[in-house]
Amino acid sequence: METGTSRVKRGMAEMQKGGVIMDVMNAEQAKIAEAAGATAVMALERVPSDIRAAGGVARMADPTIVEEVMKVVSIPVMAKARIGHYVEAKVLESLGVDYLDESEVLTPADEVFHIDKWDFTVPFVCGAKDLGEALRRIGEGASMIRTKGEPGTGNIVEAVRHMRLINSQIRKVQSMSKDELYAEAKNLGVPYDLLLGVHENGKLPVVNFAAGGVATPADAALMMHLGADGVFVGSGIFKSDNPEKFARAIVEATTHYQDYKLIAEVSKNLGTPMKGIEISKLSPAERMSDRGW
Amino acid sequence: MKIGVLALQGAVAEHIRSIELAGAEGVAIKKKEELQDIQGLIIPGGESTTIGKLMRKYDFIDAIREFSAAGKPIFGTCAGLIVLAKTIEGQEEAHLELMDITVARNAFGRQRESFETDLDVKGINEPVRAVFIRAPLIRSVGDQVDVLSSYNGEIVAARQGHLLASSFHPELTDDYRLHQYFVDMVKAGQAS
16 A cells, blocks of 8 residues: 555546636635535635735745634645745645645745655645746656746736646647757756656646636636646635635636536626736736746 | 546546547546437546536436436446445435445545555456545445445445446556446446
8 A cells, every 4th residue: 555656646636627726715715615616725824816915925824724624625625835845845744735735826935946745745736837847846746737827916818828838838849859859858957758758648747727817717718728627716716706606607617618608607797806917017026926947 | 339427527538548448439528418429427536526516507417317227337436436326424415326335535534645555356357556536435335236346344346237436546547447347337238
């Protein structure tokens, strides 16, 4: 009997496919998310848009919040640790969290090294803007990738950019000859064997979700249309007028992302989505997607 | 021969791959009308609460019960096993209530307790590599149910006539013998 194998960790992410993972800040929100059909919840002290508003250093959530959420739902519970913060990640693992997110939404704790994720029984999800970042994280042991997008903005444009870039880079790698692959591994700064796997299979070796700016059912469906395996919704749900209805609508739009009539139906009278931010209005220091490397 | 995989949420592509390795055609089923085109159905792993809600929302409960009543085989893995069960421990309401088994959800614990191991499965010669992810267990079975595999004395795979269920994920390995077993059930059903 073996725990924490790649198959067990990556398989856990496979079971999330076609699903919606929702940010929640307390037990009550977690119950709403589960009742709406979320496949997992991300337990946080503050959603990204509040982290933006509050400023200062954003850290791992208070373990009380994580435990409260774990107590009230039967679906998997995820939590975020700062980039490079090995101890926050170990603390969350000790609480029994099902999946760790080494996340750029929090303030990085290390500007050079990410966490050695092979050293954990619990799987990790990490953000990526391009194929290089995705494969570096997988090389460090990540079992699931998500686009970084631009969290807490309610603006889908960055998530679209990242998903399109990763997909176009995968297509390019697929068409390369073997000698070109050696040079491309150096260009991208990734392990050669992982790049060879992408060349042979035409996809990442782990699932790839969309995250960072999903604010409406149509946004979620757009990301699925672009090839995402599923969707993370952060501030989008509990910053909207009617979280329950919004959450259900996003779940349905994700499942039936090609059924436009259905998306129209679930999008009716949802109330106001979260207020968005134009990306160009963010100063470079405010851009969370530039954290990590 | 076409075998459908219920594609509301979960590991659909992996099952389709395994079905095709076992020599049948695999298709994703998103609408209940699509059940008419298939001879067998797999309910995949995923989150059983999510799959259960979406099945109700899109009227799959009665449609799959009719599918089963016509004697067409159904195979549930992990969440799919929960969805098939007559009784779910600690819950008042089950989902399809087709298979005479009582299941316990997340019976091994949280993700850190998830594991893989080699298991003997009745009807399959060599042991199967079984991947358990936040897996359920079968606590008890009715008279009509045949136990196919146990782990540490607990039931992890069973068959009741045309219904097959496993706690673990045969679709996550390259070994498609359990899918072959199911494809053979579908073939036998057509022949009779």
